[in-house]
Amino acid sequence: MIPDNFEYHKPDSITGAISLLSEWGDDARVIAGGHSLIPVMKQRLTDISHLIDLKDIEELKGISISNGIVKIGAMTTQHELIQSEELAKTVPLIREASLQIADPQVRYLGTLGGNVANGDPANDMPGLMQTLNASYELKGPDGTRNVDAREFYEAAYFTAREDEEILSSISFAVPNGGYAYEKQKRKIGDYATAAAGVLIEVENNICKTASIALTNLSDTPVFCEDAVKILIGNKLDEATIQKAVTACVEASEPVADVRGPVEFKKYVAGIIVRKAITNALARA
Numbered sequence: 001m002i003p004d005n006f007e008y009h010k011p012d013s014i015t016g017a018i019s020l021l022s023e024w025g026d027d028a029r030v031i032a033g034g035h036s037l038i039p040v041m042k043q044r045l046t047d048i049s050h051l052i053d054l055k056d057i058e059e060l061k062g063i064s065i066s067n068g069i070v071k072i073g074a075m076t077t078q079h080e081l082i083q084s085e086e087l088a089k090t091v092p093l094i095r096e097a098s099l100q101i102a103d104p105q106v107r108y109l110g111t112l113g114g115n116v117a118n119g120d121p122a123n124d125m126p127g128l129m130q131t132l133n134a135s136y137e138l139k140g141p142d143g144t145r146n147v148d149a150r151e152f153y154e155a156a157y158f159t160a161r162e163d164e165e166i167l168s169s170i171s172f173a174v175p176n177g178g179y180a181y182e183k184q185k186r187k188i189g190d191y192a193t194a195a196a197g198v199l200i201e202v203e204n205n206i207c208k209t210a211s212i213a214l215t216n217l218s219d220t221p222v223f224c225e226d227a228v229k230i231l232i233g234n235k236l237d238e239a240t241i242q243k244a245v246t247a248c249v250e251a252s253e254p255v256a257d258v259r260g261p262v263e264f265k266k267y268v269a270g271i272i273v274r275k276a277i278t279n280a281l282a283r284a
Contacts, residue, residue: 003041010053014060014139014168017052021164022141024050030166032075032114035106060113060168065090071171074113081112090174097128097181097197103189117167119157122191126153127221128181130213131197134172140165153220177201177209178284182276184268186259192216193259194269196248198276200231202284207231217252217269224248236281241274248273
């Protein structure tokens with residue numbers, strides 16, 4: 001199908017993009033990689049008169065690591081995340097997760113900012129950013145503000161970003177300890193039936209820090225706070241891990257769809273979380 005008529009804009013600065021959003025309001029949308037927006041436009045499921053392409057805005061690109069903080073521009077592609085040796089060395093969890101997103105064709109165009117800003121509960125990066133306790137930088141006509149990834153998602157496709165704001169970058173502290181991103185999907189390129197990101201730091205056989213977040217098991221990513229509390233301060237034996245897995249499954253609220261009924265998804269979630277915790281612990 002062919003989209004309805006629209007006017008195409010290609011600003012070269014964040015200020016220019018924000019100005020266009022402010023001018024055209026609900027009639028305008030920004031586009032990054034376009035994997036979510038273009039199909040909707042082609043099916044004429046949304047009424048967009050002005051399309052604002054962010055591709056030429058250099059301020060939105062790049063990866064920097066300084067003083068223990070990673071900052072990634074919103075227009076950085078999944079392919080660039082995978083190819084960055086510095087990022088892979090410092091935060092290997094990013095490469096591990098990015099390699100499981102869709103396929104190479106999608107990853108060449110798909111951006112980190114688009115993946116996290118869209119609010120799609122099936123996207124991999126929102127849950128991963130919650131695992132990393134990331135912060136999102138939002139720029140708009142009223143200035144710049146930061147929102148924690150764990151507070152950003154309100155419901156499916158609804159986030160804390162205002163209509164005239166642009167997500168400009170994602171930042172997080174370099175994590176310590178072991179890591180894992182595990183994902184079950186029906187086929188290559190599919191969204192997850194269930195996925196989990198895990199970080200675990202162990203000291204003297206006791207869990208010092210931990211973080212777990214789930215993907216596509218609710219209408220938003222799920223940060224498993226109760227499971228984290230179970231792990232921290234305890235030896236990660238079979239009983240403790242099982243309690244954490246159970247807490248994660250209980251925190252999930254999947255819905256039945258083409259990937260399976262609720263009972264199946266919860267069962268898969270338990271397997272995926274256990275595998276992620278086990279692999280992260282082995283790397284800790």
